[in-house]
Amino acid sequence: MISIDQAKLLVKNHVKPLLKETIKPVEKAGGYYLFEDIYSPINMPPFRQSAMDGYALHLHDNLTYKLIGEVKAGDNFKPTLQPGEAVRIFTGAPVPDSANAIMMQEKVKVDATKISIEEQLDEGHNIRPIGEQVKKGDIALKKDTKLTPASIGYLLSLGIRDVKVFKKPTIAIVTTGNELIEPGQDLTHGKIYESNSKMLLSALYSLKFYDVTIHKVEDDYQETVKTLKSVVSNNDLVIITGGISVGDYDFVGKALNELQVDEVFYKVKQKPGKPLFFGKKEDTSIFALPGNPAAALTCFYVYVYIALQKMMGIDDIELPCVQAKSISNFYKNGDRPQFLKAIFDNGHVEILEGQNSSMLQTFAISNALVFSPEEQNHFHFGDFVETILLPV
Ligand SMILES: Nc1nc2c(c(=O)[nH]1)N[C@H]1C(S)=C(S)[C@@H](COP(=O)(O)OP(=O)(O)OC[C@H]3O[C@@H](n4cnc5c(N)ncnc54)[C@H](O)[C@@H]3O)O[C@H]1N2
Numbered sequence: 233m234i235s236i237d238q239a240k241l242l243v244k245n246h247v248k249p250l251l252k253e254t255i256k257p258v259e260k261a262g263g264y265y266l267f268e269d270i271y272s273p274i275n276m277p278p279f280r281q282s283a284m285d286g287y288a289l290h291l292h293d294n295l296t297y298k299l300i301g302e303v304k305a306g307d308n309f310k311p312t313l314q315p316g317e318a319v320r321i322f323t324g325a326p327v328p329d330s331a332n333a334i335m336m337q338e339k340v341k342v343d344a345t346k347i348s349i350e351e352q353l354d355e356g357h358n359i360r361p362i363g364e365q366v367k368k369g370d371i372a373l374k375k376d377t378k379l380t381p382a383s384i385g386y387l388l389s390l391g392i393r394d395v396k397v398f399k400k401p402t403i404a405i406v407t408t409g410n411e412l413i414e415p416g417q418d419l420t421h422g423k424i425y426e427s428n429s430k431m432l433l434s435a436l437y438s439l440k441f442y443d444v445t446i447h448k449v450e451d452d453y454q455e456t457v458k459t460l461k462s463v464v465s466n467n468d469l470v471i472i473t474g475g476i477s478v479g480d481y482d483f484v485g486k487a488l489n490e491l492q493v494d495e496v497f498y499k500v501k502q503k504p505g506k507p508l509f510f511g512k513k514e515d516t517s518i519f520a521l522p523g524n525p526a527a528a529l530t531c532f533y534v535y536v537y538i539a540l541q542k543m544m545g546i547d548d549i550e551l552p553c554v555q556a557k558s559i560s561n562f563y564k565n566g567d568r569p570q571f572l573k574a575i576f577d578n579g580h581v582e583i584l585e586g587q588n589s590s591m592l593q594t595f596a597i598s599n600a601l602v603f604s605p606e607e608q609n610h611f612h613f614g615d616f617v618e619t620i621l622l623p624v
């Protein structure tokens with residue numbers, strides 16, 4: 233059995249960045265990382281733009297101007313202004329070449345075709361220059377930039393419709409067990425509702441990994457081999473739950489062995505999630521998480537998360553961890569280091585009841601996992617504890 237730190241390091245060392253590219257419509261590229269620098273195809277703004285509703289002026293040394301016309305947003309109208317002339321203008325409208333300042337309308341008195349302004353203006357006042365944000369041909373966004381709603385808006389404002397981004401992994405989730413039935417079916421004796429697959433799917437979606445398929449196998453060796461063979465050869469990442477312990481019907485380990493998946497580790501000294509398996513077959517990473525739902529989700533956040541980040545080429549690859557003040561007393565049984573379901577709030581953390589690896593009831597209201605190291609078997613109210621913040 234290896235330690236948690238050894239297991240994390242093995243995941244970090246064995247998972248390589250995918251470095252594959254794909255082209256996405258900009259609006260569907262949120263959460264992806266740019267595969268290459270993007271050069272701006274246009275100046276932004278593309279023309280001298282008015283920043284205010286008001287009057288565009290050809291400045292002279294007097295506070296009175298002659299009004300000679302109007303330019304609205306969207307107009308392709310280019311009046312020529314002599315010194316001392318003005319046009320009515322609106323926010324976003326193209327400023328005539330011969331106008332060199334805009335006075336906001338609140339500071340203008342209008343008298344038919346004459347206007348007077350309160351004070352002299354500097355050249356360029358309230359005019360957004362051409363290319364103020366980015367110039368045509370300059371780098372708009374650099375390779376490796378993560379696309380956010382703002383960067384998507386920015387790229388669209390430059391007229392860019394598709395972007396080349398790093399491909400995200402293709403992921404298969406596999407559940408195992410004869411006892412599993414779908415919500416909606418009758419709960420006959422001995423059966424339970426299958427929850428791990430969509431719980432993990434939802435965790436993947438919340439991290440913006442969408443290329444995910446779900447596969448279900450019964451506790452049957454041949455069926456397990458057949459399904460695992462197919463998913464291992466067709467995905468970058470395989471996440472199996474259940475069937476990895478030592479029972480007579482736990483076929484996952486044997487099947488992975490038959491498929492010549494290289495075992496990187498099996499069994500980690502931790503609670504929950506002791507029978508965690510991690511292996512590789514060529515470039516595919518394979519995790520077999522324990523079937524117990526809270527153990528499966530904890531292992532997802534602690535280990536699978538690292539693999540996902542590594543595949544995306546991200547260096548800062550663990551979930552954020554802070555020191556928080558415990559508002560609970562906690563006593564640990566046994567010597568395994570433990571991840572504890574908890575609620576973090578403004579520097580304080582409450583360790584919840586129901587820490588058993590089969591229980592989601594308190595995980596359902598958790599937003600953090602408190603780490604209880606091997607050597608520490610209790611926490612008291614007021615102690616500072618290592619707290620992993622979950623992306624929920
Ligand atoms: N003799 C031993 N028995 C067990 C050991 C051990 O060391 N020696 N370890 C225990 C620990 S710790 C864990 S964790 C479990 C892990 O077992 P498996 O990974 O083989 O998981 P299963 O037995 O298939 O399932 C465990 C539990 O979880 C439920 N389950 C499974 N899949 C789902 C799903 N998709 N949705 C909802 N619930 C699921 C399943 O019904 C079981 O109740 O082994 C211990 N045993």
Ligand code: MOO
Nearest residue numbers: 504505506527589
């Ligand atoms: O390792 Mo298991 O997840 O403790 O129940």
